[in-house]
Amino acid sequence: MARVLITSALPYINGIKHLGNLVGSQLPSDLYARYMRARGHEVMFICATDEHGTPAELAAAKAGKPVAEYCAEMHAVQAGLARGFRLSFDHFGRSSSPQNHRLTQHLAGRLRAAGLIAEVSEKQVYSPADGRFLPDRYIEGTCPNCGYERARGDQCEECTKQLDPTDLINPRSAISGSTDLEVRETKHLYLRQSALRDRIDAWIDSQTGWPVLTTSIARKWLHDGDGLQDRGITRDLDWGIPVRDGTDDWPGMEGKVFYVWFDAPIEYISATAEWAEANGLPDAAWRRWWRTDEGADDVRYVQFMGKDNVPFHTLSFPATLMGSGEPWKLVDYIKSFNYLNYDGGQFSTSLGRGVFMDQALAILPSDYWRWWLLSHAPESSDSEFTWENFQASVNKDLADVLGNFVSRVSKFCLSKFGPAVPDGGEWGDRETALAAEINRRLRVHEGCMEAMEVRKSAAELRAIWVLGNEYLQEAAPWSVFKSDPAAAAMQIRLGLNLVRLYAVISRPFIPDAAAAMMAALGCDDWSWPEDASAALRLLEPGHGFSVPDMLFRKITDAERDDWAQRFSGTRG
RNA sequence: GGGCCUGUAGCUCAAUUGGUCAGAGCAGAGCGCUCAUAACGCUUUGGUUGGGGGUUCGAGUCCCUCCGGGCCUACCA
Incomplete structure (x- = not known):
C-alpha cells in the first residue's frame, strides 16, 4: 500500500464554476483519488476555495456584502456543489483560514531569512x-x-x-x-525566483513522464528572455493575509497583504492542517503528508490543474517551498489539462455562456456529467462540449451498454429463477475465456488509471462493459433455459456477478450508479477484482437481489434542443 | 512580434514515439437475436493522416514551407 497525496487546483471564490473548470482539475483528481482508494492505497485528497484578490472584493461589493461574509457564503455554495458532483475531498478548505494565515506568514519569514x-x-x-x-x-x-x-x-x-x-x-x-x-x-x-532559477530548472529536468503541456510551459518561463523573473507577492488590498515575518511585524509593509498566488498553493498544506483540526487529530497527522522529515518521504504527490495554473505550480510554489530551506514535500507529478470549449466557443462566466455546475445538476444527476466529462477530458488538446455529443455518449454508453446490461440480467433472472442468485451448472470454456478477457482488459484499464490517462481509462472501462453484452449474446441463457435450466442458471449467476464487478470498477467514474448496482445486489463487497475468475464467483447461489430502478435514462431530442437553446447565451 | 500545442474516416478521438498502424467508438448499410431502457451481437461502407517540398530502404511519426484552430507571453486568477 502506498500513500498518495492529491490536490486539485483551487476554484476561485467569485461565483459558480462551469463544466470547463470542473473537468480541468476537480473531476479528474476525484477520479484518481477514488481509484487509488479502491486499490487500497492511503489517500489524502485536498481542495479548497481560493478567496483572496481583487475579483473577490469586487464580487462582494457587487453583492452588497462584506467580503468575508461573501466568501463564507460562496464557500458553502461551492462545497455544496462539490458534494453534488460527488467530489470526494478529504477536506475542502478555505485559503482564508487561520492555518493558511499562519503558514503563509511563516514561509514568507523563512524566505526573507534566506535572502529570497x-x-x-x-x-x-x-x-x-x-x-x-x-x-x-x-x-x-x-x-x-x-x-x-x-x-x-x-x-x-x-x-x-x-x-x-x-x-x-x-x-x-x-x-x-x-x-x-x-x-x-x-x-x-x-x-526572488531568479535566484532559484537553476534549482527549479534542474528540478523540472529531473522529472520524467510529465505531460508535455506541463514541462513546455515551465521551460518557457524559465528560459524565455532573461529567464525566470522575480514576482511580486504582495498587494495593497484589505482582504487577504496580512504581510508578516512569521509572527513578527514586517516594518514598512503595514496594511498590505500577500498576493493571492502566493498564498493559494500554500493552502494545499494549510487545508491538510484544517483537516487534522476538523478531525481532532494532532499536527503530526497532517505533517506526515507534507514534511519529508516527518514521514512524507514515501508519499507520492500528484497535482491536477488547468493549463492556466501551470506556471504557479511548476515555478512559484516550488520556489516558495525550496526557498524556505525546510523539508516540504514537492510535487511528484503534475497532470495538466487543456480547456473545454462550449459548442463552438468558450465557456463564459461573464456572458453566462455554457453550463454551470448548479445548472448541470438541476438538469441531470452527476453521473451523467461525470461520465461525459471524464470520457472527453481535454488531455491532448482543447475539447468541445456539444449537446449532440453529450446526448449520444450518455444514451449509448450509459443507458444502452451499461444500464441495459444490468436491466436484462436482473430482469431475466427474476422472471426465470426468482429474486436470488440461482444455483446449478458449471463454468465451461466460454466462461473461462470471458474471465481471461476481463482480466486482460482490466490490466490495461488499470495501467491507464495509474498513468492518469483519463480518456483511455474511460474507453477501456466501456470496453469491459461491452464484454458483458457479448457474453450474453453468445451464451443466450433465454434459449439455453428451455433445454438446460442449470446451465442457464450458471450463465445468469455469472451475469449477476458481472454486475457487481462493474459496480466496483465503474465507481470512480459513476459513484452513484455503482452504489445503486451494489445496493440492488444486496452486497457491500467493494474489493477490487484482482482476479476476474474469483470475482465472478463472489455472489453465491441463494444470495438475494432485487431489480434496480433504471440506472440511466435517455436524453430525448426535445430535451437536447431545449437545453442547447437555454444555455446558449444569458444565464438566468 | 515571440513561444508552445494542434490539424488522422461524416463526428469524437487512437496509433508502443521512423518499421504491416492507417485503427476504435458513434453515425450509415446488411444480417442475426428477442432476456433487456425499440436495447444487444455479428459483418460491413468511409481516410493518398490540412497543402506542397525534403531526409530515409521505409514517415501521421523527422526537417522546411504554406494554410487553418487554440493557448501562453509574468499586475485576472
Whole structure:
C-alpha cells in the first residue's frame, strides 16, 4: 500500500464554476483519488476555495456584502456543489483560514531569512474614487496603438499589444469609470525566483513522464528572455493575509497583504492542517503528508490543474517551498489539462455562456456529467462540449451498454429463477475465456488509471462493459433455459456477478450508479477484482437481489434542443 | 512580434514515439437475436493522416514551407 497525496487546483471564490473548470482539475483528481482508494492505497485528497484578490472584493461589493461574509457564503455554495458532483475531498478548505494565515506568514519569514525576498518601491495607479490601487487590467482607456477605446492596462484585446497602464489615452477605472487616477509610490515584496532559477530548472529536468503541456510551459518561463523573473507577492488590498515575518511585524509593509498566488498553493498544506483540526487529530497527522522529515518521504504527490495554473505550480510554489530551506514535500507529478470549449466557443462566466455546475445538476444527476466529462477530458488538446455529443455518449454508453446490461440480467433472472442468485451448472470454456478477457482488459484499464490517462481509462472501462453484452449474446441463457435450466442458471449467476464487478470498477467514474448496482445486489463487497475468475464467483447461489430502478435514462431530442437553446447565451 | 500545442474516416478521438498502424467508438448499410431502457451481437461502407517540398530502404511519426484552430507571453486568477 502506498500513500498518495492529491490536490486539485483551487476554484476561485467569485461565483459558480462551469463544466470547463470542473473537468480541468476537480473531476479528474476525484477520479484518481477514488481509484487509488479502491486499490487500497492511503489517500489524502485536498481542495479548497481560493478567496483572496481583487475579483473577490469586487464580487462582494457587487453583492452588497462584506467580503468575508461573501466568501463564507460562496464557500458553502461551492462545497455544496462539490458534494453534488460527488467530489470526494478529504477536506475542502478555505485559503482564508487561520492555518493558511499562519503558514503563509511563516514561509514568507523563512524566505526573507534566506535572502529570497526583495523590497521594491514602485509606482502604481491609485483611484481615489474607488479607494484602491488598480491592477493593470482594471484600468481602461484608448489604445495608443490601434485606437480601441476599451483597451485594458495590461494588454489591448483588439490589437493584442502589450501595454503599460500609463500608455493608455484617457485612462479610467474599469470599476467605477472614474478618470481621477493618480500614480502613487508603493512598496512591495518580490519573491526572488531568479535566484532559484537553476534549482527549479534542474528540478523540472529531473522529472520524467510529465505531460508535455506541463514541462513546455515551465521551460518557457524559465528560459524565455532573461529567464525566470522575480514576482511580486504582495498587494495593497484589505482582504487577504496580512504581510508578516512569521509572527513578527514586517516594518514598512503595514496594511498590505500577500498576493493571492502566493498564498493559494500554500493552502494545499494549510487545508491538510484544517483537516487534522476538523478531525481532532494532532499536527503530526497532517505533517506526515507534507514534511519529508516527518514521514512524507514515501508519499507520492500528484497535482491536477488547468493549463492556466501551470506556471504557479511548476515555478512559484516550488520556489516558495525550496526557498524556505525546510523539508516540504514537492510535487511528484503534475497532470495538466487543456480547456473545454462550449459548442463552438468558450465557456463564459461573464456572458453566462455554457453550463454551470448548479445548472448541470438541476438538469441531470452527476453521473451523467461525470461520465461525459471524464470520457472527453481535454488531455491532448482543447475539447468541445456539444449537446449532440453529450446526448449520444450518455444514451449509448450509459443507458444502452451499461444500464441495459444490468436491466436484462436482473430482469431475466427474476422472471426465470426468482429474486436470488440461482444455483446449478458449471463454468465451461466460454466462461473461462470471458474471465481471461476481463482480466486482460482490466490490466490495461488499470495501467491507464495509474498513468492518469483519463480518456483511455474511460474507453477501456466501456470496453469491459461491452464484454458483458457479448457474453450474453453468445451464451443466450433465454434459449439455453428451455433445454438446460442449470446451465442457464450458471450463465445468469455469472451475469449477476458481472454486475457487481462493474459496480466496483465503474465507481470512480459513476459513484452513484455503482452504489445503486451494489445496493440492488444486496452486497457491500467493494474489493477490487484482482482476479476476474474469483470475482465472478463472489455472489453465491441463494444470495438475494432485487431489480434496480433504471440506472440511466435517455436524453430525448426535445430535451437536447431545449437545453442547447437555454444555455446558449444569458444565464438566468 | 515571440513561444508552445494542434490539424488522422461524416463526428469524437487512437496509433508502443521512423518499421504491416492507417485503427476504435458513434453515425450509415446488411444480417442475426428477442432476456433487456425499440436495447444487444455479428459483418460491413468511409481516410493518398490540412497543402506542397525534403531526409530515409521505409514517415501521421523527422526537417522546411504554406494554410487553418487554440493557448501562453509574468499586475485576472
